[in-house]
Amino acid sequence: MEQRKGKKFAGILVSLISMTLIISACGSNKAGDTASQTPTSPTASSPAASAAAPKAAKTMTDGLGNKVTIPANPQRIIGSYLEDHLITLGIKPVAQWAVASGTQEYLKDSLNGIPTLPSELPFEAVTGFNPDLLIIGGTSAVSGEKYAQYSKIAPTFVLGDEINNNWRQALLKIGEVFDKSQEAQQALNVYDAKAKEAKEKLVKANGSQSAAALWVTAKGVYVVSESLSSGAVLYQDIGFKVPNVVKQISSTGTANWRAISMEALSQLDADHIFLIRGKGEGEQLLNDPVWKSIPAVKNGHVYEFDKSHSWLYSGAIANSKIIDDILKSVLK
16 A cells, blocks of 8 residues: 555656656747847848948049049049048048149148159159049149040049039039048038138127238239139138229139239228238338238238148138138237
8 A cells, every 4th residue: 555655656756847847848948939039239141240331433424524433442542732622531642732832731741751743743653653543623634635644544533623613512522432422511511610600700809891812922913812712711701801902803814813913902902911922922012112001001900821821722621721820810
């Protein structure tokens, strides 16, 4: 009898153990099911973990109507006289613009160590840098058979005069070429905010006043156009009034800087004059009675800057430096 009870108890114990094992197994399976439905860290095959797809070459139409194949990831870029835009976008060219008198000094820190390239872009000199992309501003640089020659060296994208003469459009177009449109727009936003703040400071301090920028060289005196180069900063961005003489001369040509006669200088009705000249240049002008008769000169509102400053150039960097010069000069 006792033996049968023992067997019965053992059977019950075995059954209990088996049920426990089954329940545990079911619980384990449910946990596994839940884990499989919970998001896990990205794997190598998931979009979040995979590296950005490599850029592909693309075709763009330049300012002359040429279909240009832009390399996927150009590394050896030449953009002569467009370095301001390139540096703004974080791009360092393989060579920089230069003339007999020097380079764009205001960019010297950013272009330190970059070899120079004559502004005429000689074919042999360009070839020597082994570029994989050429960005050219104005159409005159590729006149005649020049475009065909440059295109044999590397893909050549020409902005064209209309875009090249508008630094904002030039920056945006170059941003498009290098897939940096967002960076280009951000640079414009930062610049516009700075210009707006500067304009408000100047109006608050002096009200609405006029100004002119003059460039003195060994050959003569030039006044900046009301809509180009530093003229765009003075009149469009900062809001200085355009003197009548500047309006008249600006309507006579398309150059950034236009020659101005001594007769016209005597009629320069500007409250402020920003004078750009090289060392020793313009001494004769400064001693001329006509010069001394100009209201801004008589009132001590002439501010001198060496020609190595950014006043002769244009771009987000150049124009920002011009604004700094204006504020330091006028808001003394």
